[in-house]
Amino acid sequence: xxxxxxxxxxxxxxxxxxxxxxxxxxxxxxxxxxxxxxxxxxxxxxxxxxxxxxxxxxxxxxxxxxxxxxxxxxxxxxxxxxxxxxxxxxxxxxxxxxxxxxxxxxxxxxxxxxxxxxxxxxxxxxxxxxxxxxxxxxxxxxxxxxxxxxxxxxxxxxxxxxxxxxxxxxxxxxxxxxxxxxxxxxxxxxxxxxxxxxxxxxxxxxxxxxxxxxxxx
Numbered sequence: 001x002x003x004x005x006x007x008x009x010x011x012x013x014x015x016x017x018x019x020x021x022x023x024x025x026x027x028x029x030x031x032x033x034x035x036x037x038x039x040x041x042x043x044x045x046x047x048x049x050x051x052x053x054x055x056x057x058x059x060x061x062x063x064x065x066x067x068x069x070x071x072x073x074x075x076x077x078x079x080x081x082x083x084x085x086x087x088x089x090x091x092x093x094x095x096x097x098x099x100x101x102x103x104x105x106x107x108x109x110x111x112x113x114x115x116x117x118x119x120x121x122x123x124x125x126x127x128x129x130x131x132x133x134x135x136x137x138x139x140x141x142x143x144x145x146x147x148x149x150x151x152x153x154x155x156x157x158x159x160x161x162x163x164x165x166x167x168x169x170x171x172x173x174x175x176x177x178x179x180x181x182x183x184x185x186x187x188x189x190x191x192x193x194x195x196x197x198x199x200x201x202x203x204x205x206x207x208x209x210x211x212x213x214x215x216x217x
């Protein structure tokens with residue numbers, strides 16, 4: 001591993017970004033500006049959702065997106081690569097962590113993940129567990145794939161698509177997952193060091209075309 005601090009920073013940055021955005025999820029840009037102006041730090045969720053207390057989240061707390069990313073990172077390390085079955089078991093452990101809680105230890109899950117976990121807990125074949133959703137949940141957790149396979153684009157594509165397929169069947173979240181994993185991998189491997197934005201975009205476009213061919217198969 002080339003620079004362990006970069007890998008730590010990627011996971012910490014993911015959690016911080018998740019915590020920053022969590023109270024704003026579901027708000028339109030104009031409403032965010034009206035309430036907070038320019039968001040430069042953690043905001044008071046009570047201001048955003050005073051009329052909908054069930055949407056309240058503690059300021060600075062990360063969501064299930066980071067939890068899923070940590071599950072994915074744990075699974076990759078344990079399996080020395082990606083295994084759909086192990087990721088599903090890891091999710092299920094949190095899902096069933098507390099019988100008294102409807103969603104176990106997960107925080108603020110979305111409908112796609114909830115439906116998928118309901119199926120998995122009922123023993124549905126993992127190939128049939130995903131939902132026809134264009135949501136971004138699979139892409140929000142995919143960063144560890146980019147970290148693990150930073151030096152192997154072929155395995156990066158395969159793993160980013162496979163982890164997305166567990167919950168999402170729509171091609172759009174699959175392509176987004178692959179693109180984000182690729183961006184993370186390129187940044188961590190140093191392949192983008194010294195490249196200006198247009199060159200990075202061209203590189204990403206080329207990879208996206210390659211990923212789309214995989215999705216079509």
